[in-house]
Amino acid sequence: MAGIMVVGTASSAGKSLTAAALCRIFNNNGLRVIPFKAQNMSLNSYVTMEGLEMGRAQVLQAQAGRIEPSALMNPILLKPTSDRKSQVIIKGKPYMNMDAVEYYEFKPQLKAMIKEIYNELQAKCDVMVLEGAGSPAEINLKDDDLVNMGMAEMADVPVLLVADIDRGGVFASIYGTIMLLEEHERKRIKGIIINKFRGDKSILQGGLDKIEELTGIPVVGVIPFMNIKLDEEDGATHFNCTKGGDIDICVIKTPRISNFTDFDAFRFDEDVNVRYITSPEEVGYADMIVIPGSKNTIEDLRWLKRAGFEEVIKKFKGTVFGICGGYQMLGREIIDEEGWEVNKGEVERGLGIFNTITVFKGEKITTNVEGTALGHKIYGYEIHSGKTFNNENPFVKINTKQGEMVDYTDGEHVGDKYFGTYIHGIFDSNEFREFILNRIRRSKNLEEKKSVDLRERREEELEKLAEIYKDNLDMDYIYKLIGRD
Known part of the structure; x- marks a missing residue:
C-alpha cells in the first residue's frame, strides 16, 4: 500500500x-x-x-x-x-x-x-x-x-x-x-x-x-x-461577488456563518450574482436575502438585530430564505433549554416572521435527506442542534432519510416570500434552484432558464x-x- x-x-x-x-x-x-x-x-x-x-x-x-x-x-x-x-x-x-x-x-x-x-x-x-x-x-x-x-x-x-x-x-x-x-x-x-x-x-x-x-x-x-x-478550500473562502448578473442574491455574513458552500450552486447560473453583506445598506435592490447557517445561532441573531437587519427583512419586497440557523432566527423565539449557547433556560426573541419556536435540547441532528419542496425534487442534509415546533406551513416533504423511506415535513413558509428550512444543500438540487430562480426571473420579466445538474457539473x-x-x-x-x- x-x-x-x-x-x-x-x-x-x-x-x-x-x-x-x-x-x-x-x-x-x-x-x-x-x-x-x-x-x-x-x-x-x-x-x-x-x-x-x-x-x-x-x-x-x-x-x-x-x-x-x-x-x-x-x-x-x-x-x-x-x-x-x-x-x-x-x-x-x-x-x-x-x-x-x-x-x-x-x-x-x-x-x-x-x-x-x-x-x-x-x-x-x-x-x-x-x-x-x-x-x-x-x-x-x-x-x-x-x-x-x-x-x-x-x-x-x-x-x-x-x-x-x-x-x-x-x-x-x-x-x-x-x-x-x-x-x-x-x-x-x-x-x-x-x-x-x-x-x-x-x-x-x-x-x-x-x-x-x-x-x-x-x-x-x-x-x-x-x-x-x-x-472553496476550507476556511479560505473570500466573501466577494461571484459575478455580474440580472438576479442579485445577498447572503448575510453573520459572525458565525457556517456551511456557506450552500450557495456555491448559484455559480453555475450565469445570470445570478451572489454577494455577502454585513450591513443593511448593502441590500440595495437585491432580489433575495439569505440568512445562512450559524455555529452560534443566538449570538448571530443578536448581531442581526443590532445591525438593523430585522426591519429590512420585514419590509423587503423580494424573497427571504433562511437555512438551518437562519430558519431558526426567522421564528418567534429560541429557547436554550440546556444552556448550549447562552444561559440555561434563556429565551431569545426571534425575527417573528414564522410562529415557530426552536428549543435547544437533546442530541445534535445529522442526517442525509431527499424529498420534494413545493413539488420539486430536493436532496441535502440536516446538521443542527435543536428542534423547531409550531410549523404551520411546512414546504418540504422528506421521503428518504439515510437511504430509508420516511414521511415527514420540514421548514416553514409564508406565502411565496419567506422560506425557512433545515436542509443544507437545498440549492444544489437543480429542480428546486431552477424553480426559485425562475420565480424571480418572471417577476423581472426575464426569460426563464434551466439550471444545471450540480452532480453532473461537478x-x-x-x-x-x-x-x-x-x-x-x-x-x-x-x-x-x-x-x-
Missing part, C-alpha cells in the same frame, strides 16, 4: 484541490484511492450516509476518487463556536467544546486512534492521498503534530509542498517553510508545486532553478491559475481539474514516489 501527502506554505495555497486532482488522476489510472486529513478546522461540514459529520474538502476528494465519503477520512473536525472555543468532532460525532489549551492537552490521546484509522483505510486501497492543514512550519504548533509532518511520519509517506504564487513572495514562502522544518522533515519533502501561476512559465525558470539549488528539492509542477467551479469540473494537473505535473516522478513506476 502506498501514499502521498500534500502540504502547503499557508492556508488556501491549494492543498485541497491538489489532493482532489491527484485522487482523480490516480483513479482514472485504475487505482483505488482514499483521501485522508487527520484534523480539519472548518465551519463547512457535510453529513455522510451514516449520519456522521466531516469536512467538505475530503468529501470532494472522495468524489474525485469515485468513492462514498466516510467520516474516517477526516477523523477530527474542529468547528469554532467562538473566538476561543471549538466543538471537537471525533469520527463524525460531537465530543465536547474545548478551548485551545484544553485541546492541545487532549491531542496526544488522539494519535493512536488516528494511526489505527489510517491503517484501516490504507488496507482498503492502492494509494492514500493525505492533506495537511495550514502550514507544516507553524513552529508553535509542532509539538504533537497530528496533521502535517507528524502525520506524514506516522504514515511514512513522501510529501509534496504547494505554494501560491498569486499572493506574491512564493520563493521566500517555499524556502522559509522548508528551512523551519527539522532535518528529518525536510528529507520527507520530495517535490514542490507552484500553484495559481499567470503567464508564461519560461519567465519563472531562473527562480525554479534557484529554489531547487537552495533546497535540493525538485519543482515537480507549475499549475496555471484556473477557473474551476468546485468547493464531475465535469473534476475531470477538468485532473487534466490541468496532469498536463502540468511531472506525473512520472509522482508515480515513482508512490511505487508505481
Whole structure:
C-alpha cells in the first residue's frame, strides 16, 4: 500500500484541490484511492450516509476518487463556536467544546486512534492521498503534530509542498517553510508545486532553478491559475461577488456563518450574482436575502438585530430564505433549554416572521435527506442542534432519510416570500434552484432558464481539474514516489 501527502506554505495555497486532482488522476489510472486529513478546522461540514459529520474538502476528494465519503477520512473536525472555543468532532460525532489549551492537552490521546484509522483505510486501497492543514512550519504548533509532518511520519509517506504564487513572495514562502522544518522533515519533502501561476512559465525558470539549488528539492509542477467551479478550500473562502448578473442574491455574513458552500450552486447560473453583506445598506435592490447557517445561532441573531437587519427583512419586497440557523432566527423565539449557547433556560426573541419556536435540547441532528419542496425534487442534509415546533406551513416533504423511506415535513413558509428550512444543500438540487430562480426571473420579466445538474457539473469540473494537473505535473516522478513506476 502506498501514499502521498500534500502540504502547503499557508492556508488556501491549494492543498485541497491538489489532493482532489491527484485522487482523480490516480483513479482514472485504475487505482483505488482514499483521501485522508487527520484534523480539519472548518465551519463547512457535510453529513455522510451514516449520519456522521466531516469536512467538505475530503468529501470532494472522495468524489474525485469515485468513492462514498466516510467520516474516517477526516477523523477530527474542529468547528469554532467562538473566538476561543471549538466543538471537537471525533469520527463524525460531537465530543465536547474545548478551548485551545484544553485541546492541545487532549491531542496526544488522539494519535493512536488516528494511526489505527489510517491503517484501516490504507488496507482498503492502492494509494492514500493525505492533506495537511495550514502550514507544516507553524513552529508553535509542532509539538504533537497530528496533521502535517507528524502525520506524514506516522504514515511514512513522501510529501509534496504547494505554494501560491498569486499572493506574491512564493520563493521566500517555499524556502522559509522548508528551512523551519527539522532535518528529518525536510528529507520527507520530495517535490514542490507552484500553484495559481499567470503567464508564461519560461519567465519563472531562473527562480525554479534557484529554489531547487537552495533546497535540493525538485519543482515537480507549475499549475496555471484556473477557473474551476468546485468547493472553496476550507476556511479560505473570500466573501466577494461571484459575478455580474440580472438576479442579485445577498447572503448575510453573520459572525458565525457556517456551511456557506450552500450557495456555491448559484455559480453555475450565469445570470445570478451572489454577494455577502454585513450591513443593511448593502441590500440595495437585491432580489433575495439569505440568512445562512450559524455555529452560534443566538449570538448571530443578536448581531442581526443590532445591525438593523430585522426591519429590512420585514419590509423587503423580494424573497427571504433562511437555512438551518437562519430558519431558526426567522421564528418567534429560541429557547436554550440546556444552556448550549447562552444561559440555561434563556429565551431569545426571534425575527417573528414564522410562529415557530426552536428549543435547544437533546442530541445534535445529522442526517442525509431527499424529498420534494413545493413539488420539486430536493436532496441535502440536516446538521443542527435543536428542534423547531409550531410549523404551520411546512414546504418540504422528506421521503428518504439515510437511504430509508420516511414521511415527514420540514421548514416553514409564508406565502411565496419567506422560506425557512433545515436542509443544507437545498440549492444544489437543480429542480428546486431552477424553480426559485425562475420565480424571480418572471417577476423581472426575464426569460426563464434551466439550471444545471450540480452532480453532473461537478464531475465535469473534476475531470477538468485532473487534466490541468496532469498536463502540468511531472506525473512520472509522482508515480515513482508512490511505487508505481
